[in-house]
Amino acid sequence: TLLPSPLLIMVASSRSYADFTPEKVDLHRLEEGPPLTATLTREEGLKYYRTMQTIRRMELKADQLYKQKIIRGFCHLYDGQEACAVGIEGGITLSDHLITAYRAHGYTLTRGGTVREIMAELTGRRGGIAKGKGGSMHMYTKNFYGGNGIVGAQVPLGAGVALACKYLGNDQLCVSLYGDGAANQGQIFETYNMSSLWKLPIIFICENNQYGMGTSVERSSASTEYYKRGDYIPGLRVDGMDVLCVREATKFAADHCRSGKGPILMELQTYRYHGHSMSDPGVSYRTREEIQEVRSKSDPISMLKDRMLSNNMASIEELKEIDIAVRKEIEDAAQFATTDPEPPLDDLCSHIFANDQPFEVRGATPWTKLTSTS
Amino acid sequence: WKFLPSPQRNSGALLAGRPVNVRDALNQAMDEELERDERVFLLGEEVAQYDGAYKVSRGLWKKYGDKRIIDTPITEMGFAGIAVGAAFAGLRPICEFMTWNFSMQAIDQVINSAAKTYYMSAGAQPVPIVFRGPNGSSAGVAAQHSQCFAAWYGHCPGLKVVSPWNSEDARGLLKAAIRDDNPVVFLENELMYGVPFDLSEDVLQKDFVVPIGKAKVERRGTHITLVSHSRCVGFCLDAASVLAKEGVECEVVNLRTIRPLDVDTIEASVMKTGHLVTVEGGWPQYGVGAEICARVMEGPAFNYLDAPAVRVTGVDIPMPYAKILEDHSVPQIKDIIFSVKKVLNM
Numbered sequence: 001t002l003l004p005s006p007l008l009i010m011v012a013s014s015r016s017y018a019d020f021t022p023e024k025v026d027l028h029r030l031e032e033g034p035p036l037t038a039t040l041t042r043e044e045g046l047k048y049y050r051t052m053q054t055i056r057r058m059e060l061k062a063d064q065l066y067k068q069k070i071i072r073g074f075c076h077l078y079d080g081q082e083a084c085a086v087g088i089e090g091g092i093t094l095s096d097h098l099i100t101a102y103r104a105h106g107y108t109l110t111r112g113g114t115v116r117e118i119m120a121e122l123t124g125r126r127g128g129i130a131k132g133k134g135g136s137m138h139m140y141t142k143n144f145y146g147g148n149g150i151v152g153a154q155v156p157l158g159a160g161v162a163l164a165c166k167y168l169g170n171d172q173l174c175v176s177l178y179g180d181g182a183a184n185q186g187q188i189f190e191t192y193n194m195s196s197l198w199k200l201p202i203i204f205i206c207e208n209n210q211y212g213m214g215t216s217v218e219r220s221s222a223s224t225e226y227y228k229r230g231d232y233i234p235g236l237r238v239d240g241m242d243v244l245c246v247r248e249a250t251k252f253a254a255d256h257c258r259s260g261k262g263p264i265l266m267e268l269q270t271y272r273y274h275g276h277s278m279s280d281p282g283v284s285y286r287t288r289e290e291i292q293e294v295r296s297k298s299d300p301i302s303m304l305k306d307r308m309l310s311n312n313m314a315s316i317e318e319l320k321e322i323d324i325a326v327r328k329e330i331e332d333a334a335q336f337a338t339t340d341p342e343p344p345l346d347d348l349c350s351h352i353f354a355n356d357q358p359f360e361v362r363g364a365t366p367w368t369k370l371t372s373t374s
Numbered sequence: 375w376k377f378l379p380s381p382q383r384n385s386g387a388l389l390a391g392r393p394v395n396v397r398d399a400l401n402q403a404m405d406e407e408l409e410r411d412e413r414v415f416l417l418g419e420e421v422a423q424y425d426g427a428y429k430v431s432r433g434l435w436k437k438y439g440d441k442r443i444i445d446t447p448i449t450e451m452g453f454a455g456i457a458v459g460a461a462f463a464g465l466r467p468i469c470e471f472m473t474w475n476f477s478m479q480a481i482d483q484v485i486n487s488a489a490k491t492y493y494m495s496a497g498a499q500p501v502p503i504v505f506r507g508p509n510g511s512s513a514g515v516a517a518q519h520s521q522c523f524a525a526w527y528g529h530c531p532g533l534k535v536v537s538p539w540n541s542e543d544a545r546g547l548l549k550a551a552i553r554d555d556n557p558v559v560f561l562e563n564e565l566m567y568g569v570p571f572d573l574s575e576d577v578l579q580k581d582f583v584v585p586i587g588k589a590k591v592e593r594r595g596t597h598i599t600l601v602s603h604s605r606c607v608g609f610c611l612d613a614a615s616v617l618a619k620e621g622v623e624c625e626v627v628n629l630r631t632i633r634p635l636d637v638d639t640i641e642a643s644v645m646k647t648g649h650l651v652t653v654e655g656g657w658p659q660y661g662v663g664a665e666i667c668a669r670v671m672e673g674p675a676f677n678y679l680d681a682p683a684v685r686v687t688g689v690d691i692p693m694p695y696a697k698i699l700e701d702h703s704v705p706q707i708k709d710i711i712f713s714v715k716k717v718l719n720m
Contacts, residue, residue: 097463099459130494130495130496130498131496131497132496133493133494133495133496134494134495134496138494138495140495140498140499145459145462145499146491146494146495148487149486150482150486150487153455153482153483153486153487155455156451156452156453156454156455156456156458156459156483157455157456157458157459157462157483157487158459159452159455159456159459160455160456160457160458160459160460160461160462160463160467161459161460161462161463162459163456163459163460163465164459164460164462164463164464164465165463167415167441167460167465168464168465174459174463186451187449187451187452187455190447190449190451190452190453191452191455191456193447193449193452194446194447194449194452194453194456197447198444350496350497351492351493351495351496351497352492352493352531352532353492353532353534353555353556354492354497354500354501354502354555354556355500355555355556356555356556359587359634361531366672366673374497
């Protein structure tokens with residue numbers, strides 16, 4: 001079906017749910033913020049739709065595989081928050097850098113990973129993005145530094161990456177993400193301080209999904225205005241369920257960084273459908289009604305879909321075709337992830353040191369001598 | 375062949391060299407590596423404009439400026455994380471802890487962010503970083519400023535842990551550490567900073583490195599092996615001089631590296647002497663000496679032991695302040711002599 005592909009003016013943020021009603025961008029120490037209108041091309045729309053749908057389906061497949069005990073350990077799913085990862089990537093380039101915490105599958109994808117290698121990592125196979133050595137929380141791609149398991153530790157790491165960008169003079173920046181739970185970590189405030197002193201090109205992004213594990217923001221934080229917590233750092237808060245809002249805010253933040261003004265802080269108000277992880281049903285600290293309300297009123301994929309349809313940017317059939325293609329991609333990836341062999345035992349001790357001679361590693365007994373290679 | 379002890383402890387170097395103290399050896403090593411590779415930089419508290427809390431980085435800020443010698447606020451967890459992130463992104467940071475006691479605030483970044491990342495990423499993300507600073511007991515600085523971290527960091531795969539004794543060690547190991555593409559924990563000793571040693575021309579070459587993971591036999595002997603690291607190596611040599619007068623010839627092994635431990639050198643020595651005493655400043659439980667004894671038990675050298683291997687260590691208490699108490703909290707030369715005689719049944 002051929003459709004005209006007009007440039008379209010979209011209005012940012014016009015939905016509400018649960019506890020808050022963002023109708024505009026909230027600013028902190030900023031005279032002006034990102035534009036309240038944004039242009040979405042058909043091509044961009046289809047790309048964002050496909051990527052968000054891919055993340056959604058991938059996470060739901062991971063849920064399935066986890067319940068079948070094919071994925072084990074920790075598995076923190078990202079469904080509901082797709083607009084954040086996709087919108088952020090829309091505001092930067094792949095030569096910029098990004099680091100996040102453990103809810104990282106979506107970012108691994110937007111930063112260049114494939115569904116195949118992400119899923120095979122979750123199932124612990126040799127074809128996994130970290131060869132089965134890392135698991136859900138430790139996936140890396142070029143200019144993507146994981147995947148970090150210790151709450152808050154990724155934020156100073158991100159500032160270090162930003163320091164390298166400034167040191168090397170390459171006009172790149174680093175996006176450093178953390179959640180509402182991590183936002184109270186001392187090391188984040190240490191990082192605010194040093195990033196500001198040294199004017200590092202870092203965008204701090206708080207993905208506020210309202211709950212740090214089972215603790216709501218009201219119970220964890222004396223101030224829930226996370227975009228203001230950087231104090232002397234300019235901040236903005238936008239609707240994290242709206243991929244265009246996220247993109248425009250990110251572009252604005254990136255310009256701020258690249259112009260040498262130093263750090264900036266973005267709060268994205270978002271929501272996760274799953275519990276904290278697969279071992280958390282997610283309904284002991286919030287109501288099913290709340291989850292359902294977000295799904296029906298603020299789902300990021302539905303919102304984009306409705307906008308594209310109502311503005312004649314795509315047809316229902318076209319989007320259905322994308323859905324089918326995505327489903328197939330996920331099925332193929334799951335097939336790979338469940339049939340690829342586990343890593344060879346020879347790999348057990350490898351990758352301890354980079355660029356080193358092979359060396360002996362003590363096994364479980366004094367007679368078990370293993371070898372580590374780089 | 376007997377070792378001829380010289381008043382200046384020149385570690386067997388018979389060539390005339392200029393005496394260089396450990397502080398200056400570290401300073402020169404950093405200077406040369408900063409010059410050699412633009413990606414190397416130093417950060418920590420007071421390293422720049424103060425010339426270093428212990429003057430180890432004297433002159434470097436003046437020479438290299440703000441970009442490469444960075445004063446940090448007193449926020450160890452934050453700046454250690456920043457240093458690791460910079461290493462992720464291709465720089466080669468030297469992260470100074472004013473003393474290793476303060477590294478406890480940042481230990482998560484050292485272990486979880488630095489040591490484990492190459493493994494977790496299956497080789498995608500190397501971490502070429504050096505963490506350095508003074509370790510272990512000093513003089514009169516009391517309990518919170520006197521802990522030895524050799525065993526703590528030596529426990530963890532993914533780290534290399536070195537503990538130099540003299541100026542040659544300091545210079546060569548620091549160069550090796552900076553050139554290594556992996557996280558290195560570099561344990562200095564404040565009381566050694568001012569001690570001079572002769573350095574030969576070879577050692578003063580710009581590309582001189584001491585290989586990480588190789589111990590050095592500082593004194594050859596036949597009756598008993600003393601294995602030690604850092605300042606205690608000097609005590610072992612002093613004890614060996616005293617014992618030599620009674621006809622006991624000690625072989626003194628300077629570990630130089632805590633992890634990976636050079637078990638081969640230790641075993642070869644024990645297989646020759648049949649007796650082992652380890653000497654360290656740290657606490658006994660789960661320490662460096664404990665590891666050495668366990669390894670000797672598990673390997674070929676056990677069959678050559680004529681007596682159980684024993685450890686001389688710091689006393690198992692937090693470090694007290696009063697001088698008389700502090701003196702009795704750390705291994706003294708007489709403790710080493712006493713232990714040697716006990717092991718040799720003298």
